[in-house]
Amino acid sequence: MSDLWPFIRLFARHKWPMLFGVLLAIITLIASIGLLTLSGWFLAASASAGLVIATRGQFNYLYPSAGVRGFSLLRTVARWAERVVSHDATFRILTLLRGRFFEALLPLPAKDRQSLRSGDLLNRMVSDVDTLDHIYLRLISPLIAAVVAIAGCVLFLSWFDIELALVLGAVLVGLLLTLPMLFYKLGKRPGEKLGDATQSLRQDLNDTLSAHTELSVYGAMDEQRHKVAESEQQLLDAQKRLNGLTALSQFLLQLLNGWTLVLMLYLGADQIGALAPPGPLLALVGFLTLASFEAIIPVAGAFQHLSHTLSAARRLNPILNHAPTQTFGDQPWTEGVLRMEALNFSYPGAINPALSDCQLELHPGEKIAIVGKTGCGKSTLLQLISREWQPNSGRITLADTPLNTISEASLRANLCVIEQKVHIFNATLADNLRIAATGASEAELVTVLSRVGLDHLLETKGLSLWLGDGGRPLSGGEARRIGLARALLHPGKWLLMDEPTEGLDNDTEQKVLDELLDSDRSVIYVTHKQAGLERMDRVLTMHQGQFG
Numbered sequence: 001m002s003d004l005w006p007f008i009r010l011f012a013r014h015k016w017p018m019l020f021g022v023l024l025a026i027i028t029l030i031a032s033i034g035l036l037t038l039s040g041w042f043l044a045a046s047a048s049a050g051l052v053i054a055t056r057g058q059f060n061y062l063y064p065s066a067g068v069r070g071f072s073l074l075r076t077v078a079r080w081a082e083r084v085v086s087h088d089a090t091f092r093i094l095t096l097l098r099g100r101f102f103e104a105l106l107p108l109p110a111k112d113r114q115s116l117r118s119g120d121l122l123n124r125m126v127s128d129v130d131t132l133d134h135i136y137l138r139l140i141s142p143l144i145a146a147v148v149a150i151a152g153c154v155l156f157l158s159w160f161d162i163e164l165a166l167v168l169g170a171v172l173v174g175l176l177l178t179l180p181m182l183f184y185k186l187g188k189r190p191g192e193k194l195g196d197a198t199q200s201l202r203q204d205l206n207d208t209l210s211a212h213t214e215l216s217v218y219g220a221m222d223e224q225r226h227k228v229a230e231s232e233q234q235l236l237d238a239q240k241r242l243n244g245l246t247a248l249s250q251f252l253l254q255l256l257n258g259w260t261l262v263l264m265l266y267l268g269a270d271q272i273g274a275l276a277p278p279g280p281l282l283a284l285v286g287f288l289t290l291a292s293f294e295a296i297i298p299v300a301g302a303f304q305h306l307s308h309t310l311s312a313a314r315r316l317n318p319i320l321n322h323a324p325t326q327t328f329g330d331q332p333w334t335e336g337v338l339r340m341e342a343l344n345f346s347y348p349g350a351i352n353p354a355l356s357d358c359q360l361e362l363h364p365g366e367k368i369a370i371v372g373k374t375g376c377g378k379s380t381l382l383q384l385i386s387r388e389w390q391p392n393s394g395r396i397t398l399a400d401t402p403l404n405t406i407s408e409a410s411l412r413a414n415l416c417v418i419e420q421k422v423h424i425f426n427a428t429l430a431d432n433l434r435i436a437a438t439g440a441s442e443a444e445l446v447t448v449l450s451r452v453g454l455d456h457l458l459e460t461k462g463l464s465l466w467l468g469d470g471g472r473p474l475s476g477g478e479a480r481r482i483g484l485a486r487a488l489l490h491p492g493k494w495l496l497m498d499e500p501t502e503g504l505d506n507d508t509e510q511k512v513l514d515e516l517l518d519s520d521r522s523v524i525y526v527t528h529k530q531a532g533l534e535r536m537d538r539v540l541t542m543h544q545g546q547f548g
């Protein structure tokens with residue numbers, strides 16, 4: 001249960017709408033129980049008054065019938081208001097949770113992000129966050145409402161007969177303490193399986209869609225379909241088990257309700273309080289007993305889903321409570337020598353180090369190229385400078401200031417990185433470019449597109465052309481040139497380029513290199529090609545994580 005505390009503390013930010021929702025849930029429940037109890041007693045009392053000639057004229061029909069109408073109106077209005085208020089509170093909670101999840105996810109270092117697959121993340125963000133609305137809607141609210149309603153029933157009945165009230169109270173409290181536990185235990189396995197199966201199905205579907213071409217080309221589609229069908233079957237099995245439990249809980253509660261009714265009628269049959277025989281009061285006791293179970297039914301159902309909610313909380317907590325392992329300082333960026341000394345770095349779980357005892361010095365305005373066999377550690381070095389990863393040992397300094405003491409904003413503003421793989425956002429052409437320079441004018445964007453040879457993209461819809469999913473697909477070379485256009489827009493004086501011209505024809509390659517290198521920027525250029533090397537101040541060869 002401790003897994004739920006962080007969320008309950010988070011919910012406290014919206015405590016007033018939540019408390020109002022609980023208050024309305026209590027009013028709805030009391031109105032419901034009151035309606036059934038009063039109308040049951042009213043029917044029985046009217047019938048018995050009608051049978052006895054002496055009392056026929058004295059029986060007051062007006063007050064009870066007004067009470068029945070009052071309760072029924074109150075129940076309808078309170079239920080409507082409770083739905084509006086509690087759903088509004090739930091949406092506020094979900095908004096808060098999604099925001100917190102994003103806030104926690106974005107600064108997560110590469111080491112932790114790498115262990116999360118995209119389908120898994122999507123599942124946590126959508127399905128697990130949604131599941132957590134159960135904490136308020138299905139757990140907190142019905143539980144508080146049940147406790148208050150049971151106390152109300154016992155108090156009300158004790159006005160007529162204390163013994164009967166205590167018996168009803170004991171039965172209801174006993175059931176409130178045992179049934180949720182029982183259904184929590186029964187729902188534990190299928191609830192956990194439901195969470196796991198939803199996650200694997202999402203992951204498998206994600207793989208199927210993103211690797212559709214590879215799966216078709218290598219004839220592996222049938223196998224993948226089989227995998228998806230298996231995950232789906234596991235999800236259906238878990239849902240079936242949980243639905244079976246819902247049916248069982250309803251059956252059990254109806255049965256227990258019936259038995260409690262028989263017990264209460266048996267105990268009150270001869271006398272209720274001082275009234276013997278009890279007459280219509282027995283109907284009141286009977287209907288109150290029947291109605292009081294309305295307080296228990298939602299709680300038993302909720303605990304059956306508790307393990308599903310708990311497993312969602314367990315999946316979200318590591319991200320929400322992650323203490324940042326990659327910290328930034330508050331020093332400004334100062335122009336000076338970028339120096340790497342005795343750098344050692346291994347990826348988590350890797351047997352061989354990616355960099356070992358690596359040294360490098362780069363002076364402001366200097367342009368160096370790094371070449372070397374694939375896998376020798378070139379990209380890793382760039383990622384340590386851009387602080388995607390943290391070295392295991394050694395130092396990176398800029399003007400003798402350790403790089404990790406420089407503020408993130410200052411680092412990002414001064415360091416421009418062209419990654420090997422350019423991500424195209426599902427957004428307009430302008431938005432895709434402006435991530436490098438938010439304030440860039442339309443004229444600047446148009447100019448930069450022409451500098452990288454992408455002016456043809458402006459032909460149909462100009463800068464509002466939609467790219468990414470559902471938009472205009474880009475060829476590999478075009479996507480790469482979007483990355484280069486971003487680098488040209490970025491104001492950073494230091495440029496880290498990881499194979500920026502891979503996949504470009506010779507003319508375009510020469511043109512974009514001219515654009516990127518004809519400046520006073522300091523450059524580290526990682527490449528497997530000859531193009532542009534003649535313009536470098538130094539060409540360094542890397543071999544197994546070292547220069548030499």
Ligand SMILES: Nc1ncnc2c1ncn2[C@@H]1O[C@H](COP(=O)(O)OP(=O)(O)OP(=O)(O)O)[C@@H](O)[C@H]1O
Pocket residue numbers: 114347348350354372373374375376377378379380381
């Ligand atoms: N995210 C990662 N997790 C684990 N190991 C990694 C990761 N990225 C790279 N490696 C491993 O670290 C080593 C260095 O990789 P790196 O990408 O730096 O090489 P590279 O010289 O840039 O290669 P290429 O020229 O093919 O881009 C390789 O053995 C690689 O398999």
